[in-house]
Amino acid sequence: MPSRPISFSPGPSMLPDEVLAKYVAQVTSYRDFGLGILELGHRTRQFEDLFDDTIDLLRTLLHLPDAYELLIIHGGARFQFSMLPANHLSPERTADYLESGHFARAAAVEAAAYGGVHVAASSSRSSFLSIPEVNATRYSKDPAYVHYTSNNTEMGTQYERPPQPPESTWLACDASSDLLTRPFDIAQHGCIYATSHKNLGTAGLALVIMRRDLLTPVRPIAPFMSYATHAAAKSRFNTPPVSTILVLRLMAEWTAANGGVERMASLAEAKSKLLYEALDHSEFYQALVHSRHRSKVNVTFKAPTADLEERFQREAEEVGLVGLWGYRKVGHLRASLFNAVPLEGVERLVDFMASFARRSK
Numbered sequence: 001m002p003s004r005p006i007s008f009s010p011g012p013s014m015l016p017d018e019v020l021a022k023y024v025a026q027v028t029s030y031r032d033f034g035l036g037i038l039e040l041g042h043r044t045r046q047f048e049d050l051f052d053d054t055i056d057l058l059r060t061l062l063h064l065p066d067a068y069e070l071l072i073i074h075g076g077a078r079f080q081f082s083m084l085p086a087n088h089l090s091p092e093r094t095a096d097y098l099e100s101g102h103f104a105r106a107a108a109v110e111a112a113a114y115g116g117v118h119v120a121a122s123s124s125r126s127s128f129l130s131i132p133e134v135n136a137t138r139y140s141k142d143p144a145y146v147h148y149t150s151n152n153t154e155m156g157t158q159y160e161r162p163p164q165p166p167e168s169t170w171l172a173c174d175a176s177s178d179l180l181t182r183p184f185d186i187a188q189h190g191c192i193y194a195t196s197h198k199n200l201g202t203a204g205l206a207l208v209i210m211r212r213d214l215l216t217p218v219r220p221i222a223p224f225m226s227y228a229t230h231a232a233a234k235s236r237f238n239t240p241p242v243s244t245i246l247v248l249r250l251m252a253e254w255t256a257a258n259g260g261v262e263r264m265a266s267l268a269e270a271k272s273k274l275l276y277e278a279l280d281h282s283e284f285y286q287a288l289v290h291s292r293h294r295s296k297v298n299v300t301f302k303a304p305t306a307d308l309e310e311r312f313q314r315e316a317e318e319v320g321l322v323g324l325w326g327y328r329k330v331g332h333l334r335a336s337l338f339n340a341v342p343l344e345g346v347e348r349l350v351d352f353m354a355s356f357a358r359r360s361k
Helices: 017-028 044-060 076-088 102-111 227-231 242-257 258-279 308-319 344-359
Strands: 068-074 094-099 116-122 146-151 170-173 191-195 206-213 298-302 333-336
Touching: 017 242, 044 242, 068 076, 068 227, 076 094, 076 102, 076 170, 076 191, 076 206, 094 102, 102 116, 102 170, 116 191, 206 227, 206 242, 242 258, 258 298, 258 344, 308 333, 308 344
Parallel strands: 094 116, 094 146, 146 170, 170 191
Antiparallel strands: 068 206, 191 206, 298 333
16 A cells, blocks of 8 residues: 555544555455445345454453453444433432543533532643642532543543542443453443444444443433443444444454553553653643653653744645644644554654754744
8 A cells, every 4th residue: 555644643543554555455246246235135144244344353352251341333423422421320319520621521411411520630720731639529429420531632642541430330431532442350340332433443333342231221211321221232223334443343353463452552652652752742732741640552742833833734745654643623733543554654753843943943
């Protein structure tokens, strides 16, 4: 495949060349079936095999315990902001939310339509440039669940380890940016969900890991909103996004072939270390996040002026380094180092940063 730009976009992320090549080969005829993946019916044997293979691969990659269901659901992580409380929150109960970023805040706002919401801790005073401090966390009495976002994509912070909820409840986690970039202790959680367009493939769905005893909603809700409905229908209560599931399987195969989650964690460490060291030794750029809270997936930084940041992005695109814009509501620069971003791409970025700084002083 011809040389392509390296995308540091927060999503949809770039895909490996071999994943793209395999996908393209299935567009006109899926596995010699005669119909392409965009035409493949979700009731065909071919799709049944594709779906089952995808689930088996992901269960293996995630080291998923038998007590957990793996669901593929439309709508990405944003739909889970409502689906989770629709199933597990009621007007007479309260759920606790740890507010570590704009999307963590959005999840809490949407949950309030279903019951009480208590913000147990927030890092809003630091403009979400830190993770909420453990000693400042105040849980409510008997929360229905505790929700946190493992990685703050827009500002570049990350939980090193899951928060410790009260013994009477369970953890729910939005792991959209860092699922498959590092090992997760699934058993510490009741639910983990992630959008598909960062490390799992392309946009169109969410992966939901749910402890089986939590599948049944706590009160009657519309069937489409119920995890139990999707589990009973094997994630086919309505027509699934067939082609997106193919990309999901191809990314799972690629991840497994390249050393699995453990190897992805090692690469995330190497890529982020290379970029943070360049920032910390620079007199031109400034990393936004203190080293104690930094994400290994989303690196945020700034140049001396907004004009220079705009010029930085334009000139970076000219040399094939794209998607370096910061969160639209805040500004700054950001490099998302999802699994498909190669180490060589980060090396190219670091070289460009040094060259740009020399030319701009």
